[in-house]
Amino acid sequence: MNRPILAVDNLEVSFHTQSGIVDAVRGVSFSLQKGETLAIVGESGSGKSVTAKSILGLLPKQIASKRAGKIIYEGKNILEFSLRKMQALRGAEISMVFQDPMTSLNPTMTIGKQLMEGLYRHRKVSKAKAAQKAVEMLQMVGIPNAEERVNTYPHQFSGGMRQRVVIAMALACDPKILIADEPTTALDVTIQAQIMDLMRNLQKKTGTAIILITHDLGVVAKMAQKVAVMYAGEIVETGPVEDIFYRPMHPYTRGLLQSMPRLDAPRDEPLIPIPGFPPDLSHPQRGCPFAPRCAHVMKVCNAFFPLPKETHNGHMAKCWLLDERANHRDRLVRECREVSDHG
Amino acid sequence: MSMMKIPETVPDDIIEDLFVPELVRESRSEEASTPSSSPWKDAFRRLRASKGVVLSAILILIMASIAIVGPAMSKYSYDEQNLAHSNLPPKIPGLQWLGFDGKDRQDTDVYQQRNVDTAYWFGTDEFGRDLWTRVWKGMQISLFIALIAALLDLFIGVLYGGLSAYYGGRVDSAMERIIEILMGIPSLIVIVLFAIILEPGILSITLAMIITGWVGMARIVRGQILKLKVQEFVLAARTLGVSNSRIIWKHLLPNAMGPIVVNVMFDLPTAIFFEAFLSFIGLGLQAPLASLGVLINDGFKQMRMFPYKLVIPAVMISLILICFNLLADGLRDALDPKTKK
Numbered sequence: 189m190n191r192p193i194l195a196v197d198n199l200e201v202s203f204h205t206q207s208g209i210v211d212a213v214r215g216v217s218f219s220l221q222k223g224e225t226l227a228i229v230g231e232s233g234s235g236k237s238v239t240a241k242s243i244l245g246l247l248p249k250q251i252a253s254k255r256a257g258k259i260i261y262e263g264k265n266i267l268e269f270s271l272r273k274m275q276a277l278r279g280a281e282i283s284m285v286f287q288d289p290m291t292s293l294n295p296t297m298t299i300g301k302q303l304m305e306g307l308y309r310h311r312k313v314s315k316a317k318a319a320q321k322a323v324e325m326l327q328m329v330g331i332p333n334a335e336e337r338v339n340t341y342p343h344q345f346s347g348g349m350r351q352r353v354v355i356a357m358a359l360a361c362d363p364k365i366l367i368a369d370e371p372t373t374a375l376d377v378t379i380q381a382q383i384m385d386l387m388r389n390l391q392k393k394t395g396t397a398i399i400l401i402t403h404d405l406g407v408v409a410k411m412a413q414k415v416a417v418m419y420a421g422e423i424v425e426t427g428p429v430e431d432i433f434y435r436p437m438h439p440y441t442r443g444l445l446q447s448m449p450r451l452d453a454p455r456d457e458p459l460i461p462i463p464g465f466p467p468d469l470s471h472p473q474r475g476c477p478f479a480p481r482c483a484h485v486m487k488v489c490n491a492f493f494p495l496p497k498e499t500h501n502g503h504m505a506k507c508w509l510l511d512e513r514a515n516h517r518d519r520l521v522r523e524c525r526e527v528s529d530h531g
Numbered sequence: 532m533s534m535m536k537i538p539e540t541v542p543d544d545i546i547e548d549l550f551v552p553e554l555v556r557e558s559r560s561e562e563a564s565t566p567s568s569s570p571w572k573d574a575f576r577r578l579r580a581s582k583g584v585v586l587s588a589i590l591i592l593i594m595a596s597i598a599i600v601g602p603a604m605s606k607y608s609y610d611e612q613n614l615a616h617s618n619l620p621p622k623i624p625g626l627q628w629l630g631f632d633g634k635d636r637q638d639t640d641v642y643q644q645r646n647v648d649t650a651y652w653f654g655t656d657e658f659g660r661d662l663w664t665r666v667w668k669g670m671q672i673s674l675f676i677a678l679i680a681a682l683l684d685l686f687i688g689v690l691y692g693g694l695s696a697y698y699g700g701r702v703d704s705a706m707e708r709i710i711e712i713l714m715g716i717p718s719l720i721v722i723v724l725f726a727i728i729l730e731p732g733i734l735s736i737t738l739a740m741i742i743t744g745w746v747g748m749a750r751i752v753r754g755q756i757l758k759l760k761v762q763e764f765v766l767a768a769r770t771l772g773v774s775n776s777r778i779i780w781k782h783l784l785p786n787a788m789g790p791i792v793v794n795v796m797f798d799l800p801t802a803i804f805f806e807a808f809l810s811f812i813g814l815g816l817q818a819p820l821a822s823l824g825v826l827i828n829d830g831f832k833q834m835r836m837f838p839y840k841l842v843i844p845a846v847m848i849s850l851i852l853i854c855f856n857l858l859a860d861g862l863r864d865a866l867d868p869k870t871k872k
Contacts, residue, residue: 244770279771292763296570296785305781306771341569357771 688748
């Protein structure tokens with residue numbers, strides 16, 4: 189395997205809030221190869237967005253008090269970069285697409301000017317060149333009549349078109365990594381599919397690596413090669429997409445897969461949610477954070493934090509059930525098989 | 532592209548030739564449905580539709596231009612005394628029917644009586660100074676004060692509020708405390724202090740305004756920027772590596788421009804009134820300098836004998852204040868269509 193373009197090593201981020209210190213990210217590690225898509229899934233508050241934002245250094249220094257670990261981009265630890273160096277990196281090397289296209293465009297600036305901003309900043313191009321590139325970018329993301337559209341304002345665009353513009357903005361300087369933070373959550377289903385297709389096609393064309401943050405497992409199956417499942421600020425399971433979907437090892441992953449509505453199930457069959465709530469990260473408890481909600485909880489789970497267990501080809505999970513000493517391990521494996529047989 | 536007008540009735544005799552396939556022109560299907568319209572253009576269109584705004588804008592322009600050329604139209608300067616021509620009522624040849632007939636309250640033609648052949652358009656004061664020149668000189672002062680107020684608001688107020696909110700945290704707390712201290716000092720005390728140290732006049736008024744005049748604006752801008760800086764398009768700009776100054780100038784301030792413009796417009800009449808009030812109570816400009824406040828003060832002492840000395844500057848200051856207020860009101864409605872009744 190060649191050297192990854194981005195490696196996050198044991199990243200920790202804590203927030204100072206009024207209710208105390210919240211450990212939002214607790215030792216997250218993953219790596220990203222060139223042109224690869226990594227999906228980070230997990231429920232709200234599991235630390236997905238915080239991880240993404242700390243890659244770009246977007247967390248306010250006053251609030252995000254503690255940071256530990258390393259984020260290695262092309263051999264350099266960008267967690268230690270100064271603001272100036274970080275600004276040179278943002279947009280040019282690593283770029284980001286946000287959840288809500290309705291608010292991520294400036295209402296008082298034309299589409300074209302917003303597209304040109306990154307180009308001015310990073311590529312030092314002439315005005316005419318930048319304007320031409322802006323039109324090209326709009327055409328690339330499939331906006332008709334781009335020459336006229338560059339001079340219009342965001343309120344004249346629909347939601348799906350705005351998200352296309354936002355993607356065009358993020359890709360204008362040919363970044364090597366694109367972080368997409370729930371890029372389709374605010375869009376309706378048909379537009380979601382279009383945007384996902386667009387991102388896949390653009391990735392084929394430009395070879396950009398994508399970190400896709402989502403809680404939509406359908407999107408994950410379609411887009412990603414690698415999946416990281418986050419729970420309570422850590423990655424509880426990670427591996428190739430087939431392994432996660434067909435051979436999940438962590439009960440949480442299994443719960444996520446089970447809670448997805450499926451077309452082939454009988455109509456009156458209720459959805460199977462994961463009972464309980466995610467833990468309060470301001471009062472971390474001992475042991476596995478998923479233990480209070482886990483159907484297979486053992487005594488050891490409440491006492492000790494599970495160690496990562498890696499099987500073949502990079503499939504890793506943190507769960508005591510994978511330990512040889514766990515006596516009903518076989519049952520879990522069997523149940524996991526059942527889940528994947530349905531899917 | 533304009534909407535096609537649909538006739539109310541379809542004629543019965545449409546010939547069959549029309550029911551044939553039409554050439555498909557690809558360019559037509561891709562035409563942008565609406566022409567580009569910026570938020571500013573929309574606001575200007577709404578502004579132009581209001582009669583009050585147009586009228587007051589025109590009146591302000593007229594008064595401003597007379598204030599500039601007016602003093603030169605008379606052959607007397609604002610401080611030139613001529614005791615032989617003192618206390619002459621206004622006389623404008625051709626406008627006698629409006630009351631500018633050069634007659635005093637006893638209906639005697641003072642000009643004829645004292646054998647004066649120059650017509651003083653707004654009359655003269657007790658030293659024989661030409662009131663036309665003095666009124667427009669006073670208007671100049673008022674407009675100058677308005678200009679100072681606007682510049683202070685725009686430069687110090689916007690910059691201060693913007694920086695305070697954008698950098699936030701401790702910077703913001705410190706800057707806010709300074710504003711609170713400045714707000715706690717009554718501006719009348721500041722002006723009295725300056726009047727004692729320097730001397731009462733335009734300089735001390737300007738200095739007093741530099742100290743306190745921009746505080747309201749700084750607070751409004753701070754509130755706006757605090758609201759805007761957490762919005763996603765600012766975050767998006769930051770992910771693109773856009774620098775702080777560019778974010779402030781290109782992303783934050785244009786979006787806060789509505790409240791800024793409205794606040795400037797409402798501050799102008801306040802500042803004009805402030806100066807007139809100070810001059811009226813004797814803390815502002817001193818004779819022989821003329822400001823509308825000084826003229827009203829002089830006029831009101833002789834209100835019974837020579838009402839024109841009070842009425843003309845009073846009407847002028849009322850007019851300019853009403854015009855600025857109407858304009859500001861119209862601007863507020865135009866820039867924020869949501870608050871419109």
